[in-house]
Amino acid sequence: METLVVDHPLVAHKLTTLRDAGTDSPTFRRLTDELVTLLTYEATRDIRVADVTVQTPLKVAEGTRLTRPAPLVVPILRAGLGMLEGMTRLLPTAEVGFVGMARDEHTLQPATYADRMPGDLSGRQCFVLDPMLATGGTLAAAVRMLSDRGADSVTAICLLAAPEGLETVAEKLAGTLDPESGATLRVVTAAIDERLDGRGFILPGLGDAGDRLYGSL
Ligand SMILES: O=P(O)(O)OC[C@H]1O[C@H](OP(=O)(O)OP(=O)(O)O)[C@H](O)[C@@H]1O
Numbered sequence: 326m327e328t329l330v331v332d333h334p335l336v337a338h339k340l341t342t343l344r345d346a347g348t349d350s351p352t353f354r355r356l357t358d359e360l361v362t363l364l365t366y367e368a369t370r371d372i373r374v375a376d377v378t379v380q381t382p383l384k385v386a387e388g389t390r391l392t393r394p395a396p397l398v399v400p401i402l403r404a405g406l407g408m409l410e411g412m413t414r415l416l417p418t419a420e421v422g423f424v425g426m427a428r429d430e431h432t433l434q435p436a437t438y439a440d441r442m443p444g445d446l447s448g449r450q451c452f453v454l455d456p457m458l459a460t461g462g463t464l465a466a467a468v469r470m471l472s473d474r475g476a477d478s479v480t481a482i483c484l485l486a487a488p489e490g491l492e493t494v495a496e497k498l499a500g501t502l503d504p505e506s507g508a509t510l511r512v513v514t515a516a517i518d519e520r521l522d523g524r525g526f527i528l529p530g531l532g533d534a535g536d537r538l539y540g541s542l
């Protein structure tokens with residue numbers, strides 16, 4: 326598994342305001358959207374393209390187009406929904422699949438409550454959106470759903486990741502997306518934080534991303 330921390334002053338600036346407990350929900354939503362657009366720019370560096378030509382008003386020019394099948398973007402509900410528009414703004418031809426997962430607050434295990442994704446993902450590049458990679462249980466389960474359907478290229482875009490969660494995802498998915506067969510698994514994040522607390526929250530983190538976006542449950 327490859328991990329990329331996007332090191333850019335605008336990313337750091339926006340993330341700092343997201344962390345601030347005083348940031349209200351409308352501002353939190355807007356900054357999440359902006360931050361995802363910046364992360365998407367890096368996360369799509371290996372997106373599949375083909376050479377094309379285009380006629381300018383003056384002459385023929387060599388160019389580049391995204392290939393088909395269209396990439397699949399998968400926000401993990403709830404909090405991942407706050408990242409969808411920021412991504413599809415840059416990738417308007419992407420298709421969108423939905424997965425709903427909620428982590429049990431005592432066991433910290435994820436339970437899947439929604440699955441609206443294509444049954445066959447062979448040959449599809451997939452982008453999973455989830456702001457928080459904490460214990461890694463949710464992301465590992467989501468990536469397994471995609472690879473079970475044939476996806477061979479999965480990039481997860483997270484606002485924050487915990488070191489423990491990154492290790493767990495790499496361990497749980499070892500051998501699932503086999504790099505020898507050309508498969509790739511990448512995590513792109515704005516920062517890797519210090520650690521998890523006793524309740525599985527990222528420290529220093531930004532709190533509960535779903536609650537800050539959409540209100541407490
Ligand atoms: O890495 P993990 O330990 O699995 O935790 C991360 C998950 O927890 C949060 O979702 P939550 O379960 O709070 O659901 P929500 O998005 O509906 O708030 C977050 O958005 C991730 O999906």
Ligand SMILES: O=c1cc[nH]c(=O)[nH]1
Pocket residue numbers: 404457459525526527528530531532533534535
């Ligand atoms: O810190 C955390 C951990 C899991 N989910 C969140 O929203 N925040």
Ligand SMILES: [Mg+2]
Pocket residue numbers: 404533534535536
């Ligand atoms: Mg939540």
